[in-house]
Amino acid sequence: MPTLLENRIADLLEPYLAGGPELAADLIPRMSRYLDLLMLWNAKTNLTAIREPAQLVQRQLGESLFAARFLPATGTLLDFGSGGGFPGIPLQLAFPDLRVTLAESQGKKAGFLREATRSLALNAEVWSSRVESMPSDRSFDIVAMRAVDQAAAMLPIAQERVAHTGQLLRYLPASEETHLGEWDLTQEAQVPLSQGRIALWKRA
Known part of the structure; x- marks a missing residue:
């Protein structure tokens, strides 16, 4: 028995997908399988503090997918500190031709990511x-x-990995400043049903 029916998952994701690009045709069934894996592993490994399936779909999967409207469907993406695979796995499911690297140094979480992939x-x-x-x-x-x-300490490390013509994507709380030194802000958007924002920068 799936954690949530596919039509329920589709309804929960709608605010994050509305007005965005065309995504993989099999996105919802594969998101359903991903959700089932998350719920199974989260019972024994702390992948996310969110335990309720509908909230998990919205707060983790939906917010991850919202970034798809600002990203290319191909190329390479590094998910820095991937944890339970957010946003890398939803974006990989949305854009099958995107080459995603899920970077996670905690052993149990990395084990989940290997099982998910x-x-x-x-x-x-x-x-x-x-x-x-x-x-x-x-x-x-x-x-x-x-x-x-420790996002502030990790930020310079992430910036070093951005290709010369690439972009840095961050999920920010409402209060965080978007000024980023010698980098230009290219996109900023409020995440649906959240006080958080998505922002992208490129090298100046």
Whole structure:
């Protein structure tokens, strides 16, 4: 028995998808399988503090997918501090041709990400170490940060991984300033049903 019926998941995701780009035709059934995996693993591993399935769909999956309207459907994306796979796995499900790297140094969470990529047959890599340990020449078209521990300290490390023509994507609380040194703000939007925002920057 699925955690939530697919039509219920579709209804919960609608505010985040409305007016956005065309996404993968099989997005909802695959999101359903992802949700089931999250609920199963979250019972034994703290992937997210959210336990109620509908809230999980909205707060994690929906907010992750909302960023799709600002991103290319191809290229490379680094999910910095992926945790339970947010936003990297929903974005990979939305854009199958996007090459996603899920970076997570905590062993149990990295184990979940490996199981999720296997079970969902994702074209995604799990980097189960710190981003600083990646080869120095690795860079990405998009570097995404969402609910990263010690975000201020991690931000310079994330910026170093943004390709010359790439963008940095962050999920921000309402009160956080969008000024980012020598970087230009290219997009900013309120996340539906939330006080949080999505913002993207490129190198000045």
